[in-house]
Amino acid sequence: MNESKPLIRRCTEADWPAMWPLLRATFEAGDTYAFSPQSTEAEIHAVWMAAPRATYVAREGDGPVLGTYFIKANQPGLGAHVCNCGYVVAPEAQGKGLASAMCEHSQKEAEAMGFLAMQFNLVVSTNERAVRLWRRLGFEIVGTLPGAFRHMRLGLVDAFVMFKTLD
Amino acid sequence: MNESKPLIRRCTEADWPAMWPLLRATFEAGDTYAFSPQSTEAEIHAVWMAAPRATYVAREGDGPVLGTYFIKANQPGLGAHVCNCGYVVAPEAQGKGLASAMCEHSQKEAEAMGFLAMQFNLVVSTNERAVRLWRRLGFEIVGTLPGAFRHMRLGLVDAFVMFKTLD
Numbered sequence: 001m002n003e004s005k006p007l008i009r010r011c012t013e014a015d016w017p018a019m020w021p022l023l024r025a026t027f028e029a030g031d032t033y034a035f036s037p038q039s040t041e042a043e044i045h046a047v048w049m050a051a052p053r054a055t056y057v058a059r060e061g062d063g064p065v066l067g068t069y070f071i072k073a074n075q076p077g078l079g080a081h082v083c084n085c086g087y088v089v090a091p092e093a094q095g096k097g098l099a100s101a102m103c104e105h106s107q108k109e110a111e112a113m114g115f116l117a118m119q120f121n122l123v124v125s126t127n128e129r130a131v132r133l134w135r136r137l138g139f140e141i142v143g144t145l146p147g148a149f150r151h152m153r154l155g156l157v158d159a160f161v162m163f164k165t166l167d
Numbered sequence: 168m169n170e171s172k173p174l175i176r177r178c179t180e181a182d183w184p185a186m187w188p189l190l191r192a193t194f195e196a197g198d199t200y201a202f203s204p205q206s207t208e209a210e211i212h213a214v215w216m217a218a219p220r221a222t223y224v225a226r227e228g229d230g231p232v233l234g235t236y237f238i239k240a241n242q243p244g245l246g247a248h249v250c251n252c253g254y255v256v257a258p259e260a261q262g263k264g265l266a267s268a269m270c271e272h273s274q275k276e277a278e279a280m281g282f283l284a285m286q287f288n289l290v291v292s293t294n295e296r297a298v299r300l301w302r303r304l305g306f307e308i309v310g311t312l313p314g315a316f317r318h319m320r321l322g323l324v325d326a327f328v329m330f331k332t333l334d
Contacts, residue, residue: 027244036244047243076214077194077203078317079289079326116323119312121288122246143310143328145286150245156283159246161310161328 006066006098008105011057016049018065019057023048026088030152032127033086037152048086053113056105058098066093069102071110074119083115099130103137107166117165124149125158139164173233173265175272178224183216185232186224190215193255197319199294200253204319215253220280223272225265233260236269238277241286250282266297270304274333284332291316292325306331 011019023044027035035044049055052070059065067089074084085106089098110118120139123131131141143161151157178186190211194202202211216222219237226232234256241251252273256266277285287306290298298308310328318324 030245034242034244034246036247039244075201075289075315077201077206078197078319079201079315080203081317081323082312082315117314119315122242142312145249145309145328145330146332147284148242148246148249148286148330150248152245156248161312163312163315165313 006058006060006093008056008058008067008102011049011055011059011068013049015057015059015065016045018059019048019068020044022065022068022090023088025091030150031154032124032130034122034149053083054109056102056109058093058102064090064092066090067098067102069106071106071113071115073115074121081114081116082119083110083113083117084119084121085110099133100137103134107137107164111166115166117163120160120162122149123160123162124151125160126151126154131160131162134162137164173225173227173260175223175225175234175269178216178222178226178235180216182224182226182232183212185226186215186235187211189232189235189257190255192258197317198321199291199297200255201289201316220250221276223269223276225260225269231257231259233257234265234269236273238273238280238282240282241288248281248283249286250277250280250284251286251288252277266300267304270301274304274331278333282333284330287327287329289316290327290329291318292327293318293321298327298329301329301331304331 030037052072055070058067069087073080139162142163145159147156148159197204219239222237225234236254240247306329309330314323315326
């Protein structure tokens with residue numbers, strides 16, 4: 001990233017037209033997120049923009065959206081001190097540290113919002129790059145869900161629950 | 168249960184007025200479910216009646232609701248082959264096998280709906296009776312979430328992720 005590190009900021013509805021193609025392509029691949037590969041724009045807008053506590057983009061001016069993530073409470077009421085995030089990095093930005101930068105950004109944001117921990121509910125076990133990255137950033141695999149993800153190419157594969165207590 | 172085993176059936180809106188006081192009292196205790204103890208009737212109706220794939224009651228005629236449970240997909244799209252259920256038993260019906268009967272009923276229903284597995288996302292570790300029961304019914308603790316439940320009397324306690332592959 002270094003000098004080319006893109007700005008990570010809260011998104012607005014004005015960013016959505018540039019976010020949706022990235023999200024659509026990500027979910028269509030069917031290898032990282034449970035969202036149906038046939039999800040409509042309205043469905044993904046609801047889960048990525050409307051439902052979360054906050055949504056962010058990595059984007060310079062009107063340039064391409066290089067990444068996006070959301071923060072939300074993972075459970076209601078008595079579980080709402082643990083947050084959940086989802087991250088997507090554009091193909092052209094991969095391998096440059098943006099996922100790591102967004103995850104660290106999200107942890108700071110989550111702490112500022114008062115969250116005490118962060119949980120990922122369904123990390124696809126075959127997504128080794130993600131698993132390695134989350135581990136490097138302090139997340140632990142606290143559970144394994146047998147065959148819980150229907151991978152578009154590989155069929156049913158295990159998924160991990162990953163968890164990090166925030167500072 | 169035996170000869171006094173109550174009928175477990177799909178509920179209708181006509182059952183709701185008798186379901187809500189039981190659900191309210193359960194969630195107000197703040198020791199088993201994450202739903203806020205201050206949840207409104209509309210909020211709980213949304214999660215217990217409207218959102219799930221199906222909701223059931225254990226009730227004879229117009230008698231008291233002795234128990235209720237819901238079934239829903241635990242994740243969208245590529246995780247939607249795993250279901251999630253929530254169960255509540257009325258105080259006067261506890262210790263008579265109704266939770267066990269509802270869980271077995273829910274597994275049959277879930278299989279008929281095509282679900283391949285059942286997952287509980289936040290089993291409060293101090294709810295030993297529930298943990299023991301789910302284990303007896305074939306669920307395994309596949310994950311431990313540190314301090315993920317804010318117990319009304321005990322403060323932050325661990326929660327378990329429990330999982331069972333259906334037949």
